[in-house]
Amino acid sequence: MPAVEGWFAMAGEPQLLGTRCTSCGTFFFPPSDGFCRNPECQGTEFEPAPLSRRGTVWSYTDNRYQPPPPYMSPDPFEPYTIAAVELAGEGLVVLGQMVAGELVAIGDEVEVVLDTLFEDDSNEYVMWKWKKVGA
Amino acid sequence: MTAVAVAGVGIHPFGRFDATVTEMGGHAVKAALTEAGIRNGGFQAAFCGAAYAGVAAGHKVLGALGLTGMPILDVEAGCASGAAALLLGAQAIWAGQYDTVLAYGIEKMPKGIIRSSFFEPWREEAGLAATPSYFALRAQRLMRESGVTKQHLAEVVVKNRANGAHNPDAMFRKPVTAEDVLASRVVCEPLHLWMLCSPNEGAAAVVLRRADLAGPGAVRLTGIALRSHLPGAVLGEATPMAGLVDDDFPSPTALAATDAYEQAGVAPADLDVVECQDTDAARELLSYEELGLCPRGDAAKLFDEGATQMGGRVPVNPSGGLLSKGEPLGASALGQVVELVRQLRGDAGPRQVDGPRVALAHVVGRGANAAVSILAR
Ligand SMILES: [Zn+2]
16 A cells, blocks of 8 residues: 555556646645645646656665664665656656665666555555666 | 944853753853853843754743843754844844843754654655755765765865864864775765764853944954745755756855845955854865855865865864764854854964954754854954
C-alpha cells in the first residue's frame, strides 16, 4: 500500500500525481490545495496533474547515517542515496530516494518507480523513488 | 535617525555544560550589562533569541537575575534567532522608542541530528528530511558551479579550527589537518563528519544604546537586515521538497546582505573581517559568493588566494566559526557579534585581525531566514 495516499499512481505506469492551479497553470508537488503559492495569483482551484515520469538530477547525496525516528529504517540501517530531480516538463525539483545500489551524478536522466519504503507485520508500504534511465 | 552603538557584550562559552539554559543566559547577560555599566532600569526592553529553549525562555533568564519589569520579547527565526533579537532591538532604538536595549540569545540543543517541527512527518518517515543531506545537496551544486573540491571543504575546516584554537569560548580548540578531516567518516557526500558543525549550548548578549549616549569610541551597528527566501526558490534555505528550477534566484543571504550594505553605506570591498555561517564547510564558501566577497562562481578562487585566512584581505571566521564553536541556534548570531565587537575594539587577543574598521556577521537557517549585521568603528 502507498506510504502516502494519493501522491502517486498505484496502477499502471509509476507516476507522481501533482496538482495544477486552474488560474495560472503552476504545477505543485506534493499536491496543493488551499491557496496558490504563485504570489501573482489569487487562485484557489486546482486540477489533478500527473507529472513527467522522467527528469534530470539537479543534485544528490547519500545518507550514510540513520535519520532519527520517525524515519522508517530497515533493520539494520542501510545507507541510501537521495536525488533532487528536475522534472522534464514542469520545472519542479522533486526529492526522492534512489533505488538501492544506484550511483548517480548531476545531469543524469532518471525515471520515477515505486519501491518498498518499509514493511510491518501486515503491509508493505511503497514510495516513489528515482531510477537511472537505462540502468 | 539616531545611530546605534554597542555598549556592552557578554558570552557564555559554547559547548556542552551541566548548566541550565537559564544559567548560561544569565552569565552572558550579566557580563554584557557589567561591560555596559548598567543595572536594572538601565535598559528599557529585552529581546531574546531561542529556538529550543521553551516558552518565555528569555523571561526566565531575566527573572533569575531579578531584572524584569520591562517588555521581554522571545524571538524565534531558526538559526537567525539571535540576529532577529538584535534587529528588533536596533529598530526600537532607531524608532526613538528606547535609549538602551538588551539583545541576547540562549540555547541548549538536543544531541545528535536535529529533528525539526519544520518538516512534515511523512517527509521524515521517507528519509527526506534530515538536515545534513540538505547541506550536502547544496554542497554538490557548489562543487559543480564554483570549482570547489573536497580538499577545499577540508581546508575550510583546517582554517576555522586553527582560528578556534585561540578562542577560549569555542567548543573545539584542537587544530586539525586536511588529512584528519578527510579521514573522518562520510555523513553524506561530500560532507565528512568534521565538515559539519555540532549543535550545542551557550549564550551571548549585546547591549545596544543610542550612539550619542555611548562613549565616543563605541562600536556602531550600522546595518542589520533579515530576509526570507523568495517564493519558488529551489532548496534555498527553506529546503522545500519541490520548487521551481532557477539558479538565478537571489538567496536570502544575498537579499539580506544587499539591504545591510545599503543601510551601512558600505560595499563588500570595505569589509575588514567577517563571521559567517559555517554550519558546514561548503556553506562558508557559498557565503563568500552570496555576501559579495567574490563574484559568483569564484568561491574556490577566493579561498585559494588566501583572502579569507588570518592575515588575508578579509579574514573569515577568526573566532573559529561554528565549526570550532558549535551552534547553539539562539545564541550563535550574537556570538558572532561579540567576536566582531572585540575585533573592532582590538580586544581579540591572539586571534586579533589587523586594525579592522568594518565587520560583517551572517547567519542563515531554517525557515529560510538569513540575517546580515554590519558593525563599524
Ligand atoms: Zn495560481
